[in-house]
Amino acid sequence: MRTRTIVDTRRVPHTVDGETLLITEEHTRQIPVPPRDWDHIVWTGALGLIIVGLGIVIVWSTSSIGQLLVRTDIAAPIAFAAATGFSLGWIVCMALEWLARYDPVQIRHPRAAGHVFLAADMAAVCVHGWVADSLKVGIIGAVLSGGAKALWTLALDRQAAPLSARDQQWVMAKRAQIGSRLALGAVRRQLTRAEARAADEEAALRARSDADPDGPDESEDEPDADILPLPPGATTAKDAVRTAWEAGFRDEDKIRRTASKALGRPLSPDTVARYVRALKVGA
Structure with missing residues (x-):
């Protein structure tokens, strides 16, 4: 049997004057050489x-x-x-x-x-x-x-290498399973991008509606359950915001919807934010 020599190193303890330290030591070993393929x-x-x-x-x-x-x-x-x-x-x-x-x-x-x-x-x-x-x-x-x-x-x-009929069916089923996962991942990415575009368009339309106070009223199918009705005396934007604030609302979006409903026209977020800051300072 043909062999070849391999030189390995290992850490071994070595003591001098009663003090033991680890040192590196080489040792050789013979391993068999496989025949040529x-x-x-x-x-x-x-x-x-x-x-x-x-x-x-x-x-x-x-x-x-x-x-x-x-x-x-x-x-x-x-x-x-x-x-x-x-x-x-x-x-x-x-x-x-x-x-x-x-x-x-x-x-x-x-x-x-x-x-x-x-x-x-x-x-x-x-x-x-x-x-x-x-x-x-x-x-x-x-x-x-x-x-x-x-x-x-x-x-x-x-x-x-030829595959048996059962092995071939297993390979095809496994390939179909992984292909379905890849296809679903691609579809999810497409749906995520479409959802993001739809959200951007809706946000842009809302911002445009808020920036046009003379535009048509926003249609609502059902009134929000958490919005309290305001008395008809709140005729100005400032009064409407203050009334919503005194009613206990602290979220600016809810305040804006409440005041807009009372005024009969939409208020811009900047207007609501300005009046809310003034109410916070007064508080």
Whole structure:
């Protein structure tokens, strides 16, 4: 068995002249070395080669399709930027396939879309070869793209562990449960924002009504139970506020509603606050 040496440190007591202190001491130990995981090494190497091949295919396809688009008097930077979309389309779909490798239902859509993007990429490369009087080279470039896609599909099939029917249903139910929680959270945020906007609009309308003392009377379906009726002699705003104060009201909003009801017109909060301050000073 292969082993390797590890040096550890530990704190140990050491006594000199009757005084004991903790010092650092090194000690070595041997631990077994696990054998090489050749399966993992081979998988890592194969995956690295696939990624390198994808890079080569992207460069080839982009170069071919970019030269094809340049023939239509499109600026070279724009043509080559657009050409990357042909390869990146099916490569992004392969990434989505990887994310959905444990869900046989969700993986169908990115796989089908990847085939469509791959077919468009291969067709464009072949067209470039035909236009450039080198159809064989175009076919070779198209085969490279198809081969890269096939290798990735094989690697994905190896990595995706199959799930039993019961396990698959459990995964789908759990995903639906978490998705519902996320959706409800988003709906709650929308409702909170809508409620805040409605409250702001109501506050703005109330402030506008208070600032317009000549406006129409505020409609009330039912009288407030905690507002006492004022005698008809309270004809001025000051008298109405003082009467509400003497009736025992201390909340300025209640005083304003009581005085406004007695006067038959709304009072502004600033007016009520000014009279209330004067009554507090007099008290």
